[in-house]
Amino acid sequence: MRKRTFLAAAAALLATAVFGAPAALAQSDYPDRPIQMIVPWGAGGGTDAVGRIFASILQEELGVPVNVVNRTGGSGVVGHSAIATAKPDGYTIGIVTIEIDMMHWQGLTDLTYKDFDFLAMVNADPGGVMVSADSDYETAQDLLDAIKSEPKGALKASGTGQGGIWHLGLLGWLLSEDLPPDQITWVPSQGSAAGITDMVAGGVDLVPSSLAEGRSMIEAGKVRPLASMSEERQEMFPDVPTLKEAVGSDWTLAVWRTVAAPKGLPDDVKAKLAGAVEKAYNSEEYQKFMADRGFGMRWAGPEEATEVVASDDESLGRVMKEAGLAAE
Amino acid sequence: MKFNDFVLGVLVLIGAAAILVSARNFSPIPGQAYGAETMPNAIGIVAAGLGIFMMAKSALMGFQGRAVALADWAKSPMAVVGVAMALALIGVYIVFSERVGFVPIAFLILLVFMLTLRTRIIVAVPVAIFATILVQQTFGRLLLVPLPRNDFLSFLW
Amino acid sequence: MDILAQAAGLVFQPYVLLVIFASACFGLFVGAIPGLTATMATALLVPITFFMDPVPAIAAIVTATAMAIFAGDIPGALLRMPGTPASAAYVEDAYLMTQDGRGDEALGAVLVFSAIGGIFGTIVLVTTAPALAEIALKFSSFEYFWLVLLGLSCAIFVSPSSVTRGMIALLIGLFAATIGIDNPAGQPRYTFGNVELLAGVQFIPAMIGLFAVSEVLRSIVYSKERPKIDRSGKHTVFKRQWTNIRRYPIQMLRGSATGTAIGALPGAGADIAAWISYAVSKQFSRQKEKFGRGHVEGLVEAGASNNGAVSGAWIPALVFGIPGDSITAIVIGVLYVKGMNPGPTVFINDPQLIYAVFMVFFLANIIMLPLGWVAIKGASTLLSIPNRVLMPVILLFCIVGSFAINNSVFGVLLMLIFGVLGFIMEENDIPIAPAILGLVLGPMLEQNFITSMIKADGSFLAFFERPIAAGLGIFTIVVWSIPIILYLRRRWAGSEASPKEDLPQG
Structure with missing residues (x-):
């Protein structure tokens, strides 16, 4: 494969050397380069x-x-x-x-x-709601109850940087439940893989990133998906309810x-x-x-x-x- | 330019002050005690300590060395011209490469720099041509780096 | 046994072997040019692997990356221009050996011990991957904070000139790392409204500037002749390595093990591994004073360590689909496309494929020896080209390499600034390598500190509450206090002792 590109490069070099500029000067329709x-x-x-x-x-x-x-x-x-x-x-x-x-x-x-x-x-x-497999929250409703009953900022979430897309996804959900935006503390991370790893290590309580990003950890039994922030269930995760089904929230984000x-x-x-x-x-x-x-x-x-x-x-x-x- | 420990300490202290002042423009993450200002502050404080330590130590040891000394090479015109030329040629690439295209500018950089270093022109010209084509072909074609192109000499693309 | 035979059947085919050979050459070429990274080699291979079966696809990537990481040491040893931050840890020793006429031995050591480290990492991967991955998953920001701090401390302690000057370099790197918006708070810092500065200082152009451009400038002003390669002995690359293996067996094993363990952590990679190993090697060495002056011992340990880390990064990648670095991130994508979904099930569903991948790892590290030898021999001829011709060509490569990292002239500008900075630093005996480490680890230090403080609601004690974090924390503090205690004791013992430690040397 490298050989092929190399040969192609060599051939092209030879071609330009032999035929020179005229080949390239001939104009043709878009795209010609x-x-x-x-x-x-x-x-x-x-x-x-x-x-x-x-x-x-x-x-x-x-x-x-x-x-x-x-x-x-x-x-x-x-x-x-x-x-x-x-x-x-x-x-x-x-x-x-x-x-x-x-x-x-x-x-x-x-x-x-x-x-x-x-x-x-x-x-x-679509965004999702995931918790560690060791966590006590079996459903999105369990989690929502905990979010409401725990003191402000006690629960921690991660999955992107401060003000990143999944931070907004979580905020949108909280606001749709009439909860204040600082009800959950956001822990900035370098992307969702880092956030999920940190969640499994016990660093944060939930990660609201897309389920696709947590797929390998879900399949490995380390992460429990609770909900999908979409209007319909996702094809790859048919057992995961939508946020609407799980807690009645209208919030969606993809x-x-x-x-x-x-x-x-x-x-x-x-x-x-x-x-x-x-x-x-x-x-x-x-x-x-x-x-x-x-x-x-x-x-x-x-x-x-x-x-x-x-x-x-x-x-x-x-x-x-x-x-x-x-x-x- | 060579500085002795005392001057170096002063420079570090000035840098520390600049960092600490500028860090006042940054604010913590909302609802948190720490944020964008934490790291610059930490660097500034450590740097300030280091600067003071270096100054004190140098003072205790009697300010060894000249405050600011010019390195020996600065007396050789050839060396000064060579350094200036190397930096200027990088500058030329930054300013003109998008407008002129990679091939002419790479050739120019190689040729001028080699001549500055007193390579014979009979060696410099073929090496410049060969290296330009080599870099253009390997990076541009094989590694798909989008080198600046221009219609001039673009058949090499 | 049956599975092994099936796996061997998948690997030992002319097509697969040809792919391995071709990607090895490709990896060597990319790695040997400063500015072109192993990640770039992998990204370029991905579209090609779309058209391959799983085993050759993975083989191409594994081989190319292993070769690229080793090849990064070649310009380091010959021209003092390391290809990767991992090789920056021991570039001084390798280069001084070359100046001493022992360039072949230096590169041979890096080659042989790279291969050994890689094979050691692979053995660990084959035998204990699931168990190690479980431990690696226990690392959160608290543990990484200590690990990063430990890595940064090493930069100062291994610094061959004075500690204060090492500190200056480290602080320069840490400060440069604060530029841009990619910090935990998401606030733009020192960007002055410039879009390119939002992205901050990328370490590849900075590294090319600090090492390569400043070396080009130095070669002009000092116009020293580079050493001639000893062409009398034919097998100098490998000849000395038997002696090195017998003389430094513990260093070799310790480096391989440290590298593999650090590589297995998703948040730490070959660069920290190489630095920690180099520092450990120096600490426990009977010839401490030789480190940084052209001594092979550090090359043995750190060389084994960074390739061990490359293999180790595959442990969390294969077991949990967690990328250990940007290379494994790309590979995980390829695995999914090939239907080998990473996770514990891959060991059950497709054991023959996984074993085939393991065999490829061994092959890649073995083929490294002959091909590396050819590359070393070929590259050594560079040294016979006079500076006045070689340096302009190197400058062009530097420009293109800095450009290629983000395809922008801003990279070239960064290179220019850091080139001047590096030149001034060297003039003042300030070592360059710690600045690189600060630049690489600065963002990690900040990220892990800030997120830890948020998680702990502002309590410093949390850094000692988790068992692994407490262990690492105490270790870091001990590492810091030993030199201070020794210094104070020396002071008390004989206040007349000359404090020559702080004088610039070399």
Whole structure:
């Protein structure tokens, strides 16, 4: 495999040496050179995995290399800015995640979802409620009773950084139960894997991240899933009730991933890209990959995706303001 | 530039003060006693202690060494020009690489730096060409690093 | 036995062996270039592994990462430009050995003991993975806080020049680590409204700047000739290693065991392991004074330790699907895609696959020996290129490596700033390595301290309430008090004794 790329590189080098510039100067329709796909999160994470599988399928659809470029750090601001400020020529696209609906409320950037042309929403994972298998809480109702009866701040939760998406998920649930936002103390962590590990080690009481992220620990019998923050039960966890079923709360939250481009894409390029993205989404390869990884499928075309992003922007903004996490 | 222990201690103390002052802009996590200011404060306090310790120790030992001494190499024009050139060339890359593209700028950096270090031009030119192509091909093609591109010489891409 | 035979059948096929060989070469190449990381090698391999069966897919990643971690030592020993923070712990010794004309021996030691550490870690993985993973799961932020503090302390104690100067370097690193928004409070610090600064100081560009760029500058101003490689003996890479194994058996085992144990913790990796092992080696050595002056003993222990940690990281990954580092995080994803869902069940459902993976581990560490030898021999020819040609090319590699880590010229700017800083530090006899450690461990120290205090509702006693935390805490305090007590006793014993400890040396 390395050999193949190496041979390809050598062949390409030879070809350019022999035929020189003319081959490349001949103009053809979009796309005629490699496309960059910017992933605002690090290699190894879920967003990176989705970006890489998409890139490899799009590459076949479009007939040019699609290279994944990780631009990480700054709670996603760096990467999202890189996508938004790139030339809207179709040669830079990226994976835009739900954090785009949070960072401007926090006052970290002026960037909002309005700076992007959304091509599609390709995945969504509902939040969940998980506790350690050694804990006394057998159901979400047990947990809610404890949250209400224990003194303020006695229970601890973790799963993202301060003001991160799962922190908001928990706050949204608390607010929907008319509980104050500081009823549970948030312990910041570097992502949900770290939060779940800490919960199993006895450091915190619950983790409200997506059940998919706790899958291996659930299967290992170390973590007990209590509820899913979705309207319907999740296919992979049919025994886990929705929050509505378990405690009657209307709160739902799903983290999604979209394929997007900088605002102002030419119409023909946008149509071509959106078509390729839809084909890639429906490919057997993508469907199988997502099922194997345990990621939730969610399709929304350009218009619907923009609507979902806009409505989440509003609801997350509301929660952040109520919880005092939004910048003045 | 070489500093003696006393001056180094003063510098550490100044740094500590700057950190401690700036940490006042940071606030604890809501509802908690600790937060963004904790770590800068801790670093500042340890640094302040260290700075005072170094100053005191140096004073007790009679301020050994010149306060600020210029290293020997600073007397050699060739060395100074070489260092300045290396730093300037990195600066040139930062400012111009996006506009000019990787290939011309890499070639320029290699050639100018080699000539500054008195490599013969008959060696410098082929090495610069070869190394540019090598880096461009391995990083750009094999490792998929998105090196800055430009239409000029972009057939190498 | 039947399962073993099946597993062997899966591994010993021409295709799988070819994949192992090709990924080994790839890993060597990526690891040997400062700025390209083992994580990057793994991420690049993932799309290719989509089209492979489970065993070759895992084999490609395991082999490439093991090779990349070893290969990071090559530029460290030859040019004083370590490829990974883990190799930074012993770069001084390795480089001084090269200057002494013993470069082959230094690299041979790192190679052989890397392989030994890796194999030791694999044996532990095969035999006691489930039990060790259970213990590793008991570590929460309290335990990690002490472990990180212990790691940072080592940087100061192993510092070859004075303790105060080691402290300055450490504080520089810790301060640089506070920049950005990725702190527990989620507040931007020292970013001045700049988007790139929100991401903070990434340690790869900083490391390239501190070590490689400052070394390029030094080579200009001191225009010293680099040592010639001894080409008289043909087998110098391996020749001395038998002696080293016989002379330092305890160091070898202690390094492998420490590395594996630390690697098995999901929140700690090869960098802390290498530093702690190097410090332990120095503490218990009969030739303490030789450390940091071109002595092989530290290479033996720390070299074994960091590769042991790489194997150890697989323990929680395979048993519970918990990533020990960014590499295993990627691998867990690949495992899911290949239907080998990590967790206790993988040992029951697909034992032949797991045993095949174990065999790949052994193969990867064994193939490291011949390929590493070729790489060392090849890389050594670098030393025969004159500085005036080599340094400009290295500078270009530095620029591209700093750029590649986040695909942004901001990385190059960071490299430039830290290059100047590193040069000034070296001029003033301030060691560089502790700054790197501070930069790597600073965020972990802060994260674990703040979260511990939140969990404990502000009580410091909580750092001693859990048994493992208490043990580590007391150990850390003892490590800190011994030198102070010794110092005070020395003072009392003879107040005339010259306090030359603080004079810069070397």
